[in-house]
Amino acid sequence: MDAFAKRNDKLQSDIERPSRQEAEDAVRTLLRFIGEDVDREGLLDTPKRVVKAYSEMFGGYDKDPEDALGRTFEEVAGYDDIVLVRDIPFHSHCEHHMVPIIGKAHVAYLPDGKVLGLSKIARVVDIFANRLQTQEALTAQVAHAIHNTLRPLGVAVMIEAEHMCMAMRGIRKQGSTTLTTTFTGQFKGDAAAQARFISMIRDRG
Incomplete structure (x- = not known):
């Protein structure tokens, strides 16, 4: 199996994914890491928006090129x-x-x-x-x-x-x-x- 096939197989394998809530919590952690207040008005819905955006931007993992x-x-x-x-x-x-x-x-x-x-x-x-x-x-x-x-x-x-x-x-x-x-x-x-x-x-x- 060539390097391309190995990489593709790994990308298509059943990788255990965290829940949407866990993903949103991870975004809050990153916001705190950079020094932000996750409770201020402008950031209250940011974790949800980021997770939704990631679902769109990285949707290629759920699609088969064939x-x-x-x-x-x-x-x-x-x-x-x-x-x-x-x-x-x-x-x-x-x-x-x-x-x-x-x-x-x-x-x-x-x-x-x-x-x-x-x-x-x-x-x-x-x-x-x-x-x-x-x-x-x-x-x-x-x-x-x-x-x-x-x-x-x-x-x-x-x-x-x-x-x-x-x-x-x-x-x-x-x-x-x-x-x-x-x-x-x-x-x-x-x-x-x-x-x-x-x-x-x-x-x-």
């Missing part, structure tokens, strides 16, 4: 060139500091007789983004999920993102962007195919 990819279409009229969905916006959170990662994903694949509904690709990006992440893992997860489910001739994924752990703390460098790529199948090891993928992303015609 289900999201859904049905495929075989009526492609012989089309066998790159399918690219670029500029897919996403928000995630880094697993080291739990602060936002804000970016966009570009996802391409070479069909092998069947294609995906285009919205499915964006949904897969959202599923993995809505978990604690590193950008490197997110890039690989999106690529391998599409490759393993669709079985195309190859998949290419590029992610560009700004990490708030660099902008809001530590070295505090706003505007710094991190770029990661993953290639599978015919894209892997083929410099010309990779260059064409990147050119299609950059070409705004």
